[in-house]
Amino acid sequence: MTDLPLLSITIFLPAIGALLLLFLKDSMEQLQKMLALIVSALTFIVSLPLYFSFNSNTAAFQFEENYTWISAIGANYHVGIDGISLLMIMLTTFLGPLVVLSAWNAVHKSLKGFLISLLVLETGMLGVFASLDIFLFYIFWEAMLIPMYFVIGIWGGQRRVYAAVKFFIYTMVGSLLMMVAILFAYFYVGEQTGTYSFDYIHLRDFLMPVEIQKWLFLAFGLSFAIKVPMFPFHTWLPDAHVEAPTAGSVILAGVLLKMGTYGFLRFCLPMFPNATFIFAPLISILAVIGILYGAWVAMVQKDVKKLVAYSSVSHLGFVMLGIFSFTHQGMQGGLIQMVNHGLSTGALFLIVGMIYERRHTRMIEDFGGLARQIPIFTTFFMIVTLSSIGLPGLNGFVGEFLVLLGTFQTNVTLAVLATSGVIFAAVYMLWMFKRVMFGPITREENKRLTDLSKREVAVLVPIVVFIVWIGVYAQPFLGKMEKSVDSLLAQLKAKQTALVQPGNEIIGGGE
Amino acid sequence: MNGFEFDWIAIAPFLILSVLGFAVVVLGISFPKMYRGTLGTIVLVGFAVAFLASLQSWDDARLAFGGMITADKFSSAFSCIFILGATLTIGLSINQVEEKYLLYSDYFALVVFATAGMTLMASGTNLLTLFLGLETLSIALYVLAGFRRSNEFALEASFKYFLLGAFASGFLLYGIALIYGITGSTDLTKISAYVSSEGILGSKMFFAGFLLLLVGFGFKISVFPFHLWAPDVYQGAPTPISAFMATGSKAAGFAALMRFMIAMQSTTQSGWQDIIWVIAAATMILGNVIALRQSNVKRMLAYSSIAHAGYILIGVLAGNTIGSSGIIFYLLTYTFMNIGAFGVISYLSTAEHEFITLSDFRGLASSRPFAAIAMAAFMFSLAGIPPLAGFMAKFYLFSAGVKAGYVWLVIIAVVTSMISLYYYLGLVVQMFMRDKEADVAATAPLQPAVMIAISIAMLAILILGIFPSRWVSLFQDLARSLM
Numbered sequence: 001m002t003d004l005p006l007l008s009i010t011i012f013l014p015a016i017g018a019l020l021l022l023f024l025k026d027s028m029e030q031l032q033k034m035l036a037l038i039v040s041a042l043t044f045i046v047s048l049p050l051y052f053s054f055n056s057n058t059a060a061f062q063f064e065e066n067y068t069w070i071s072a073i074g075a076n077y078h079v080g081i082d083g084i085s086l087l088m089i090m091l092t093t094f095l096g097p098l099v100v101l102s103a104w105n106a107v108h109k110s111l112k113g114f115l116i117s118l119l120v121l122e123t124g125m126l127g128v129f130a131s132l133d134i135f136l137f138y139i140f141w142e143a144m145l146i147p148m149y150f151v152i153g154i155w156g157g158q159r160r161v162y163a164a165v166k167f168f169i170y171t172m173v174g175s176l177l178m179m180v181a182i183l184f185a186y187f188y189v190g191e192q193t194g195t196y197s198f199d200y201i202h203l204r205d206f207l208m209p210v211e212i213q214k215w216l217f218l219a220f221g222l223s224f225a226i227k228v229p230m231f232p233f234h235t236w237l238p239d240a241h242v243e244a245p246t247a248g249s250v251i252l253a254g255v256l257l258k259m260g261t262y263g264f265l266r267f268c269l270p271m272f273p274n275a276t277f278i279f280a281p282l283i284s285i286l287a288v289i290g291i292l293y294g295a296w297v298a299m300v301q302k303d304v305k306k307l308v309a310y311s312s313v314s315h316l317g318f319v320m321l322g323i324f325s326f327t328h329q330g331m332q333g334g335l336i337q338m339v340n341h342g343l344s345t346g347a348l349f350l351i352v353g354m355i356y357e358r359r360h361t362r363m364i365e366d367f368g369g370l371a372r373q374i375p376i377f378t379t380f381f382m383i384v385t386l387s388s389i390g391l392p393g394l395n396g397f398v399g400e401f402l403v404l405l406g407t408f409q410t411n412v413t414l415a416v417l418a419t420s421g422v423i424f425a426a427v428y429m430l431w432m433f434k435r436v437m438f439g440p441i442t443r444e445e446n447k448r449l450t451d452l453s454k455r456e457v458a459v460l461v462p463i464v465v466f467i468v469w470i471g472v473y474a475q476p477f478l479g480k481m482e483k484s485v486d487s488l489l490a491q492l493k494a495k496q497t498a499l500v501q502p503g504n505e506i507i508g509g510g511e
Numbered sequence: 512m513n514g515f516e517f518d519w520i521a522i523a524p525f526l527i528l529s530v531l532g533f534a535v536v537v538l539g540i541s542f543p544k545m546y547r548g549t550l551g552t553i554v555l556v557g558f559a560v561a562f563l564a565s566l567q568s569w570d571d572a573r574l575a576f577g578g579m580i581t582a583d584k585f586s587s588a589f590s591c592i593f594i595l596g597a598t599l600t601i602g603l604s605i606n607q608v609e610e611k612y613l614l615y616s617d618y619f620a621l622v623v624f625a626t627a628g629m630t631l632m633a634s635g636t637n638l639l640t641l642f643l644g645l646e647t648l649s650i651a652l653y654v655l656a657g658f659r660r661s662n663e664f665a666l667e668a669s670f671k672y673f674l675l676g677a678f679a680s681g682f683l684l685y686g687i688a689l690i691y692g693i694t695g696s697t698d699l700t701k702i703s704a705y706v707s708s709e710g711i712l713g714s715k716m717f718f719a720g721f722l723l724l725l726v727g728f729g730f731k732i733s734v735f736p737f738h739l740w741a742p743d744v745y746q747g748a749p750t751p752i753s754a755f756m757a758t759g760s761k762a763a764g765f766a767a768l769m770r771f772m773i774a775m776q777s778t779t780q781s782g783w784q785d786i787i788w789v790i791a792a793a794t795m796i797l798g799n800v801i802a803l804r805q806s807n808v809k810r811m812l813a814y815s816s817i818a819h820a821g822y823i824l825i826g827v828l829a830g831n832t833i834g835s836s837g838i839i840f841y842l843l844t845y846t847f848m849n850i851g852a853f854g855v856i857s858y859l860s861t862a863e864h865e866f867i868t869l870s871d872f873r874g875l876a877s878s879r880p881f882a883a884i885a886m887a888a889f890m891f892s893l894a895g896i897p898p899l900a901g902f903m904a905k906f907y908l909f910s911a912g913v914k915a916g917y918v919w920l921v922i923i924a925v926v927t928s929m930i931s932l933y934y935y936l937g938l939v940v941q942m943f944m945r946d947k948e949a950d951v952a953a954t955a956p957l958q959p960a961v962m963i964a965i966s967i968a969m970l971a972i973l974i975l976g977i978f979p980s981r982w983v984s985l986f987q988d989l990a991r992s993l994m
Contacts, residue, residue: 072983073907110877139897146891149936153944161944165936172932176925179906183913183921 006049007063007079010093011126013043018119021112029111033104036115040096040122047093054086056479059487061132061201074190074197075135079127083484084265084335087477088129088258091342094462095254096122101459102350103247106357107155114155117147118247125255129262134182135198138175141259145171148248148256156243163236163243170236174223181219185271188212203271207495210274217275220268221283227260230283230320231290234313241309246353249305253312254346258338261319265335269323270488273495280324284407287324288417290317295424299431304355304362307432308348311388314421315341321418322403326492330406331485332478337399339477340387340470344396347384347463351377354456358449364432369441374451378437380460385433387467389426395470518575521582521634523564524590528627531557532620539616547615551605551960554619558598558626565590565630572992574636578698581636584989589633589766592843596759597626599850602964603751603857618658622755625651629763633770638687638697638724641767645683645731648763649676652756656748668747675740679730686723693717703774711775711782721783724771731764734824735794738817745813746867750860753809754853757816758846765823765838773993776830787828788920794821795927802934806869811934812852815893818931819845822905822924825912834911835993836986837904843982844892844904844975851968852889855882858961872938874947883942885965892972894935895928900975907983 017039024032055062061080069077081089099118107114124144131137145168153164182198189206190196197203208216226233237257241249269276294314301307315337322334354377355370356362371378383394390396400422407415441447452460470477519526535554568582575582600622628647635641653676657669691697693716694705705717712718729737745753775783798818805811819841826838859866859875859882866872876883892901905928912921975982 068980070980070983072980072987073910139902142897142902146896150943153940161940164944165933165940168936169929169932173929176929177922180909180913180918180921180925183906183910184918186910187914 005065006046007081007130008065010043010047010050010089011079011123011130013046013123014039014096014119014126015123017043018116018123021116021119024112026110026112032112032115033100036100036119037097039119040093040100043096043122044093047089050081051086051090051480054081054083054480056083056483059083059483064132066132069133069136073135074186074195074199076133076197076199077136078133078199079130079136080132081130083481084262084488085129086480087335087339088255088262089126091258091339092122092125092129092255094466095250095342095346098346098350098459098462099247099250099254101455102250102353103245104455106246106353110154114151114247117151118251121147121151121251125251125259128259132200133198134186134200134203134267137200138179138182142172142175144256148252151248151251152240152244155245156248157245158243159239160243163239166236167240170226170233174226174233177219178223181216184212185216200266207498208272210278213272213275214278217268217272217279220263220272221279224260224263224268225286227263228257228316228320229260229313230286231293231313231317232286234290234294237313238306238309241312241349242303242305246349246356249309249349249353250346253308253349254342257312257316258342261316261323261334261338264320264323265331265488270491270495273492276324276492277326277496280326284321284324284411284414287317287320288414288421290314291321291418291421292424295421295428299424299428301428302363302365304364304432304436305349305352307364307428308345308352311348311425311428312341312345314425315345315388317421318400318403318418321407321414322399325403325406325410326489327406327409328485328489329402330410331489332481333399333402333404333406335481335485336395336470336474336477337403340395340399340467343463343466343470344384344388347380347460347467348388350459350463351381351384354452359445364435366443367436367446368439368443369437370446370449371437373441373446373449376452376457380452380457380464381433381437383464383467384460385429387471389429390422393468393471395467395474398470398474518573518580518582520564520567520571521573521575521580523567524561524594524630525627525634527557527561527564528623528630531561532623532627535616535620535623539620548605548960550616550619551601554601554623555598557623558594558601561626561630562591562594565594578700579637579640580634582634584992585766585770586630586634588839588986588989589762589842590630592762592839592846593626593629593633593759595843596755596762596846596850597622599846599854599964599968600751600755600759602960602967603754603850603854604749605958605960618655621651621655622752625655625755626759629759629766632763633766635767636699636770638690638699638702638771641770642680642683642687644763645727645767646680648760649680649731652676652752652760655752656744656756658749658752659747662747664743664747665749666747668744671740672744675730679727679737682723682730683727686720686727689716689720689723693720699770699774706775721775722786725783725786728764728768728771729790732761732768732820732823733817734790734820735797735817738794738798738820741817742810742813745816746807746809750809750853750857750865753813754850754857757812757853758842758849761816761820762842762846765820765827765842768827769835769838772827772830784828787824788917791821791824791828792920792923794818794824795924796821799927799930799934803930805934808856808867808869808872808938809853811938812849815931815934816849818927819893821927822908825917825920825924826908828917828920829911829915831911831915832987832990832994833907833914835990836983837908837911839986839989840975840979840982841904841908844900844972847968847971847975848889848892848899848901851885851965851972852893854961854965854968855886855889858882858958858965861956869938869941872941873945875942878947881962882965885969886942887939888969888972890935890938892976894932898973898976900972900979903976903979907979 064080066078127140149168298307298310319334322330387394387396390400569587572583628644631644653673656672659665733741802814826834892899895902895905
C-alpha cells in the first residue's frame, strides 16, 4: 500500500475545502460553487485508490492510521477500513460532487454557508465510517449534527425550524445515552484488562458478561435505531426529509441513515454478540413492521417527497432484517441494500427536487401526463423507480433478494411478511409514477415544463450507471465485503459459544 | 516547612493583584482624565505578571504561614483560570465602561480585588483563609453587581446579592465556628485528621458545621437550593460582570469547595455523598428546566450556569483523579464559553438598548454574522456538542462519574443535557433561521476589544475541544498531586 495517508486525506479534504470557502467573498457565488464541486470531486478521486487497492482477501482493517491523540484517556486518532466500511466511504465520496451539482441553482440565500455545511458534513460522515476509535467515532457522529441541523433549518421548507430541531433532539437523545454506554464499556474493559483505551479493536475483543452486554446493546442500539430509523423511532425522518432542501435530503437518505445500520454492524454486533442474539428476534420483528408500515403509509401520501421518505423506512427495514438474519446472504444483502438505497432513494430525491424547482409543488395531484412533455426526465424517473421497487436487472433486486434469501433460512414467517413488503413497494411506487407521469395533463403549468438540463443529466447519469451495474453484475461489490462479512459472522458465533461454555447460561427474552 | 516564615512566592499572585488594585485606584484619583484604554492596559499588564507569578508554584509546592496558605499545582491552575477570566472580563469591559460608566477606575480596581480574593480562595488550606478570600471576592462583587446605578434591576441585583451573600457568609462563619469547636482547629489538615478518625457523622455538632459550610459554598457556586440570587443578579449586573460572576466567582467557589471536600474525603465512609448526589441531581434538573422558559438571554445563561454547577458537582462527588482534573478542565472551558456568550451580548448592546431578549437575536446571522457565528459556537459548546470544548469537558467529567459508579447520576446529567439542547438551540434558531423583524439593534458600534476577547474565547474552545491532550495530562498531574 502507499505511504500517503490516503484515508485521512479523503476524510479531511472536504473540511479543507470548507475552510478555503470561508475566505471567498459572499458575492463570488460562481467561484464558490466551482470550488465546492472541485473539492468534492477531488475527494472522490482520492478515494478511488482506496477501492482499487483494497485487498479483498482479508478481513483485517486496511489503510490504517493510528496516532496518539489524547494520551491521558487513551483516545487515539485511529482510522481504517474493511469491507463493510469501504462501500460506505465510496458511496459518500461518490454522492458528494453530485449533491453539490444538484444544488447549483437551488440555493438562494447564503450560498457560501450552504456549501460549507455540505463539505463539513461530508468530512463528518467519512469520519464516522472510518473511525476505529470509539471516542473518535463519537466525535464525528455528533459533530456531523451541526451542519445537518443548519442545512435543514436555514435552507429548508416551510416548517424547517421544527424539522431541524426535531432532527437534532431525536438524534442527540440517542447519542447521549450511547456516550454513557461508551464510558461504561471503557471503564469496565479498562478495569478488567488493565488497559484503558477507546480503541475499537481493544473493546471489541473483550467479551463482557451478558447482563452488561444487554444494557450496552440497548444504549448503543437506541442511538443507531433512531438514526436508521427503525420503527417506532422513525417519526423525525418524514419531517426532516420533507423540509430539508434537495441536497440535504439526498445526503440524509443516501448516507446519514446508513450510519445507523453501519453502527449496528460495526459496534453492536461484534461488541455485544450475546445481547445481539437475545435482541435479534425483537429487532427482526421491528424491521418487518418497519417494512410494512413504511410501505402502507407511503401508499397514502399526497406529497411525492413524503412518499419517498416513508419508502426509506421500508427499505431500511430490509437492511436491518438482513443484518439480523445472521446469515451470509442476509448480511451481504443488507450491506449492498445500504448502497442501493443510497443510490435509488438519493436519485429519487434528486428527481423530486428537479421537478420541484420547476413547479414549486410536490403534490401528486398537481402533476399528471408529464411523460409526453419531458421525456428525458421520464426515462430517468422510470429507471430509478424500478430500481427502488427491486426490478430484476437493477440494483434493488440484488439487495432485497439476498436479504430475503438469508431470512428464509432463519425465519420463514418474517421472510414471507417481508416479501409482501416488496409487493407493496411496487404498488405505491408505480401508482405514484402513473399518477405523476401518465394520464391527461390537467394543469396548464405542466404544459410549459422544460426537460432536464445538461447539468441535471450529469447529476443523474452516474447514479443510473451504478444502478444498472450493481443490478447486472454485483459480484465486484459483493466480493469486496465477502471476507469482512464472513469474519463478522465467525466472530459472532465464536463469541456466543465462548460465553455459553463455562456454564454461563444465556437467558433469553428482552427487557 | 511548617514554620511561620513569610513566603513571598506562595502569596505572590495575591500580593501582585492587591498592589495592582490599589495602584489602579490611586491612578484613577490622580489622573481623572486618563484614557480608559490606558488604564485597562495597565490592568492587563498587571494580570500578565500575576499570571506568571501563579505559574511559579506549579512545579514547586510550598506551605506558607503555618499551613494557612498552600501554593501548589491546584492553586496555580485555579489562579490562572481566574486571571484568564478576569482578563477577558476587562477586555469585554473596556468599551462598555467607556460608554456607560464614569467610575471606570473603581470598576477596574474592584475586578482586580475580586480576582485577588479568588486566588486566596484557591490557595487557602485553612478555613479562615478561605473565608477571607471569599469575603474579599464577595464585597467587590456586591459593588460591581450594582454598578449601573441608574438601572432599577441593578439596584435589585446588588441589594439581593448583598443580603443573601451576607447570610451565606454568616452560615459559613457559623460552620467554621462549630468545626473549630469540635476539632480545635481551622486548619484543613487537622480537620481532615479528625474526619479520618471520627468520621463526618462522629459528632452531631461537626456534621452541623459541615452542613453550614456546604450552604456557604453552595451559595457561591449557586447550586440548588441556594441558587435563587443568580438569575436576578446576572440580569441586573453589567454584562461583563455577569460573565465574571458566572465563571470566575463560581470557579473560586469550586476551588474552595474542592479543598474542603478533599479534607472531608479522608475516610471511605464519609456520609456526605448522598447529600451531594441529591444537590447535583436537583441542580441539573432545575437549572435546565427553568432555563427552557426564559426569554431573557441573560437569565437563560444564569439558569444554564446553575445547571453547569450541577454537572461539575459530579466531579466533586466522584472524588477521583479524573473527577478533580475534570472539574478544572471543565471550569477552564466553561470560563471561555460563558464569557464568550456574555461577551456577545455585551458586544451587541448599546447604552440605550441592552441586547438581551430572544427576539433581539432574530436574524442576527445576516446583520452581524461574526456575533451570530460566535454565539452559535458558544451555544453548541455549552450544549456539549463535539468538536467544541464543552463536549470534551462534559465527557471527561461524566466519565469520572461513571468510573466512580454514579451511573444513574450521569444518566440524569445526560438527560438534562438533552433538555438543555432545546434552549441552546432556541437561540441558534433565532439567529440563523428567523428573519429580522425591525432593524433596531444593528446599530451597536464596533468594539475591537470586545471582539478580540470573543475571538480568543472562540479559539480557545476550538483548541481545547480538538487538542485537549496536553491540558488533560497537566490537570491529571495536578489531581494526582492532590490525592
